[in-house]
Amino acid sequence: MEILATALPELGHAWALILQPVVLGYLVLGVVMGLCVGVFPGLGGIAGLSLLLPFMFGMEPVYGLALMIGMVAVVPTSDTFASVLMGIPGSSASQATVLDGFPMAKNGQAARALSAAFASSLFGGLVGATFLTVFILVARPIVLAFGLPEMLMITILGLSMVAVLAGRIALKGMAAAGLGLMIGTIGEADAGGSLRMATYDIPYLTDGLKLVIVGLGIFAVPEIVSLLRQDRSIAKGASLGAGWFDGIRDWFANIWLSVRCSVIGVAVGVIPGLGGSVVDWIAYGHSVQTTKDKSNFGKGEVRGIIGPESSNNAKEGGGLVPTLLFGIPGSGSMAIFIGAVALLGSGDIEVGPGMLKDNLDITYSIVWLLALANVVGTILCIAASGGIAKLTTIRFTYLAPFLFMLISFAAFQSGQNFEDLLALFSIGLIGIFLRRFDWSRPAFLIGFVLSNPVEKFTNQAFQIASFRFRKSFEEGMDYIFSPIVIVLIIITVVSVVLGIRQAKTIMAEGDVQSGSKRAPLVFLLVIMAYLITALVNANMIPDYNMTDKVIPLVIGGFSLACCAILLVQMMRRPEGDVIFADKEVAGEDADAPYGLWSTLAWFAGLIAATWIVGFILALIGFLITFFRVRAGADWRMTLILTAAGIAFMCLMAGALNRDFPPGLLQSAVDLPWPLK
Amino acid sequence: MTVSVFTRRAVVSMIAAAGLAAPVAAEVDFSGKTIEWVIPFSETGGSAKWANFFAPLLSEELPGQPTVVVKFMPGAGSTKGANWFQEQKHDDGTLLFGTSGSTQFPYLLNDPRVRYEYKEWIPVMASGTGGVAYLNAEDGAKFDGSANNLKDVDFIYGSQGATRLDLVPLLAWQMLGMNVEPVFGIKGRGDGRLMFERGEATIDYQTSSGYLGGSVPLVEAGQAVPMMTWGALDDDGSIVRDPTFPDIPSFKEVCEATEGCETSGDQWDAWKAFFVAGFPVQKLAFLPGDTPQDVVDTYTAAFQAVIERPDFAEISSKRVGKYPVFVGDGSQAALETATSVQDGAKQYVLGWLKDAYGVELN
Structure with a gap:
């Protein structure tokens, strides 16, 4: 009281x-x-x-x-x-x-x-x-x-x-x-x-x-x-069912x-x-x-x-x-x-x-x-x-490149190392296989x-x-x-x-x-x-x-x-048992028009290009190629979307005083922000 | 942001600009930049307070008033962060690194995890602190200025590691004949204090700022009893009472009053050597080794301006205690004091670590 x-x-x-x-x-x-x-994603309150x-x-x-x-x-x-x-x-x-x-x-x-x-x-x-x-x-x-x-x-x-x-x-x-x-x-x-x-x-x-x-x-x-x-x-079906x-x-x-x-x-x-x-x-x-x-x-x-x-x-x-x-x-x-x-x-x-x-x-x-x-x-x-x-x-093909851009940037913010991107890719691989085999x-x-x-x-x-x-x-x-x-x-x-x-x-x-x-x-x-x-x-x-x-x-x-028991079970059970769950056998993934590795290669390409020319230059190349080749967009659309993506990235990073992952090019030549 | 802050900051920077000595290069300008002050400890300890106290003051005095952000990189009692800093190169002068006694000690003891070399870094500011040990209320009642009545009590202490700054309290308690069992693996003294408050630890020590902020209320509430400070050095290099805590006896006094504790000989010399390396020059701010001179001068001038603020004595005594702050050449000399220990003292401590904790550093 x-x-x-x-x-x-x-x-x-x-x-x-x-x-x-x-x-x-x-x-x-x-x-x-x-x-x-x-x-x-990945910035949050600290930034x-x-x-x-x-x-x-x-x-x-x-x-x-x-x-x-x-x-x-x-x-x-x-x-x-x-x-x-x-x-x-x-x-x-x-x-x-x-x-x-x-x-x-x-x-x-x-x-x-x-x-x-x-x-x-x-x-x-x-x-x-x-x-x-x-x-x-x-x-x-x-x-x-x-x-x-x-x-x-x-x-x-x-x-x-x-x-x-x-x-x-x-x-x-x-x-x-x-x-x-x-x-x-x-x-x-x-x-x-x-x-x-x-x-x-x-x-x-x-x-x-x-x-x-x-x-x-x-x-x-x-x-x-x-x-x-x-x-x-x-x-x-690209339709929204229920409202807010x-x-x-x-x-x-x-x-x-x-x-x-x-x-x-x-x-x-x-x-x-x-x-x-x-x-x-x-x-x-x-x-x-x-x-x-x-x-x-x-x-x-x-x-x-x-x-x-x-x-x-x-x-x-x-x-x-x-x-x-x-x-x-x-x-x-x-x-x-x-x-x-x-x-x-x-x-x-x-x-x-x-x-x-x-x-x-x-x-x-x-x-x-x-x-x-x-x-x-x-x-x-x-x-x-x-x-x-x-x-x-x-259509997701128009969203995906921006998402790759966002998650790469978010990952880089956690440690400010190029290795952050490699770690993201490696853990991503683990994630893909955990998902595929129903772990x-x-x-x-x-x-x-x-x-x-x-x-x-x-x-x-x-x-x-x-x-x-x-x-x-x-x-x-x-x-x-x-x-x-x-x-x-x-x-x-x-x-x-x-x-x-x-x-x-x-x-x-x-x-x-x-x-x-x-x-x-x-x-x-x-x-x-x-x-x-x-x-x-x-x-x-x-x-x-x-x-x-x-x-x-x-x-x-x-x-x-646990794994050893699983191994024994796998050897004993017949094919088709629930233990052998695999998304590539049937369902959305198996029926998908594009393969896993060719799709993943786009992401790998972005990371590899970043290692060589730094994030922003790599991103420009990635967005243009992706929209032209994978999405089949015309040049006008491609350029508008690429410019929008780059502008958004620079605006956010600039306002928050953040850098982008540098590449080999940046260690050789001194470039102005945001290219550095 | 209010108009008055703008005005005040403008006035302050004008005064600072006018008062700066000649060597300050006008070219160094941090406008719009963010300076990262990396602290290799968690957010809860004394080093965090120290850096958070200086960061905004430094921000006002650096040309261009950059944002100074304190970043925390805790791990392995700070060797993780220091190893990281060793790898850093001068980029645009926006990286500052703060070390503490817990970073100095593994270096002095040739810890195999140490991949850093103090002599390659450039100190721009150094400051000292003190430390206060305190007991739980029950055992504190038995404390009479000596440890004579504490010798058959089993104490538990939350520790960051025997090779860290905790070496000074652990060795001191052992010299007093006390039986203190350390629980290793906590990440900052704040966590140690919490363990003490929960009653899991029964003895604790904090550096001065941590003691002032977190432990004084415990003492006032009767939950803790101050035991001793580590003391401070006078001009002759002898240990006297800590000026921040004039009412608390120093370890030297308690040792003299306690049977079997000697204030001379190998053991005492070793303790004193590590005390000097860990407390009177405890915290240093560094720039990477290859930083150009004009940037170093800029930082030196900025820190100089900070400690010349008319209100510095007042605001610093509240937050970090009344201890000297060294800048420029002073910080270089301070670094010497903090990173050199006679070989005899080093050997004694290495032997003690092996006997008491089974720690072999090689």
Whole structure:
């Protein structure tokens, strides 16, 4: 009560701060800038915030906050465009949205999917803010109750979603997740700095692979290539079925799902160190488990969009708790946000433990500015969705080159290395084959995303637990099996049991026909070869760096065991068994007028040309050749489209101060931007 | 952006331009550029605060007022980022790199992961800091200015690695006869503090800025008890109380009061040598080795202008503590101090790392 008595006047003060015309003006400005940045996959809030940072020094605090929050808040909303319309996961917040959003777009229901997503986002944001207003007052002890064993269990709960998404052959799903985990360990280990499947001679690998590249490679590249081969529009028959109003009705019909997923979003977002990587998978898993008829998931089930989208905006609100109360940012953009807050005004606002005591009104302003930004951003997005959805009716051959352009640029932004493009291509190849042979791509991505948390939390929790056990057995047991951990274990077990039972009905890749033994068998052997190499490599790490080798050894061994069982099954079962699923046997891919390799060669060509003449010159050549040769466009059309593409690229990159991948030409000759 | 900011920035840059010394080349102009200040740590630690504090000030003083963005490249206790910086060439002067004691130490200890050479980089600014160790409330009650009552307590400490800056606290605690078990693999001192707040770690230390921002509220709430600072160097090179924390005893005082802890001999010399390399000159800002002189001079002049701001003492004491900032020749001398340790001290520490943590660096 006493807390509330002090909080209410501060809440009122916060609203008085927010509801000034100037503040709202800054908020809308931030939102519009955020939307422009957010539709660009892979850039997100970090690029936008960096742009604003220099203006923050000495700025009136609430103006600066409105501008920054407006920008940060809409990024998880606006990147929904890319995930629904193009199957491109723009950030970790929209990974799960791709699973059902993109199939809906293919069914001609893009506008419906988008507006359902936006309505859920808006609602999630508001639920999050309401929850936070009360929760932030009592959050500290609750957040501190989440120690390493608890965080490890939440990560494992996230991993257990693999069970739901494993597909028809559970072993394949587990092996795919294991492979994702192993790919995630590539590079220098956090604990001891040992190298895993990397060498200092290839510095790029020591950094490990970035989520943006893996997300684009696993989801976007296979879809783009497949659609391009079929030479049609994204929406079958180039017609739009349902409109944006249907999406809002869908959301309203599932409002309780939306409420539950919003709460999941806030609750997981609150825990520092986990961030957005698990939230949308847990929400997706929850959506699947609470739906009676599961047969549509992966093929365009609107509940599969409402769940993750409700949670990811709520998560942004939850993420404010560790940021504001502990000074520990939940994401890269929150880190810049912390830095920027210190610059505002006279520099008195110090994010950290003092925030609640000294600046409760500012804290509330931040929470509700975030909610308000969600409202503004969503309204703008819904208004735009009907028009933007028409993109899905365009013949895909005219869209594909622009998508190759976008994903290459997005991949390059993650590390500013030419190798980013090579990595995108290589992961894209893995994605294409995972898709072709019906190995669960979501499972692979979950494994990759959770690789680092699993390793970190396991090692550290193990160390602390062993100290506690040395003191006394009870103390060790108390530490590992806290009430929270026990609850999480129960949830995990239930969700795995339910998940395995349901997995067979959820076919993320659709109904894939089976064919001969040879191709699926070769793919399995290639994966096994990689796993064996990685195991041998991990085993070479000296024993004093045990923390760096134990996880790769255990996970690698487990995945290899899964693969070995699969191998035995493949040898025993007859051709045509479901285990030999192969998209090239029958269906859209098999009937496509263009072959896989000739289509992929266009993308490879763009990358190779970039290596020689740099991105922009390569892009000009690529666009012209593609439109002339593959699309069969006349010269006028070709030149207009090429010019538009290049102009768009330069405009965005110029405004955001970004460079393009340079090539051999650039290292020899000094060229002006954007050619350099 | 308000008009007043524009005006103020214009005025500030005019003053700065007028006050700059002759060697500043007028050709170097960063208008419209973005300067990336890469920090090889996560967003939560002291180095992040340090760079975020200087970045906007630097932005105002550099010709053309470029945007200065702090980028984080954490990993392997900062050797990852430093190895990356070693590969970077001068391009257009828009890359700045910040190191900390955790980058200096592996270099001093000939860590095999180190692929960087400090002597090839050009320092443009250096600043010192201090560090404060603190205990949980329960064990803090037993602390009486000496560690005599703490010797049979088992402490847990969230550590970035024994070969990092954490070497100084770990060695100090061992010299006091305390039993501190490190949990390795955290990514910044902010994460260590969180582990302490959760009760998983029972002892912690923060550099001054981290302590001021995150730990003082814990002390005020009675959840933490300050134990000691590492101290500061006076002009004669002896260790005195840290001027930022005049009320907290230095390690030297605690050591003198504790049975079995000596403030002379090999062990003490080794500790002091690594303390000097890690704290009084803890953080340095570098340009790539092949940077032309005019660009170096531009940065030197800009940093000089930053520390000559009339309000610098005030705003810096709040954010990064009251410690000297070295620019130009001063930063070169500071680099010498930070990267040279007598061979005896080095050998002692290498032997201790092997005995205590099984770490062999070769």
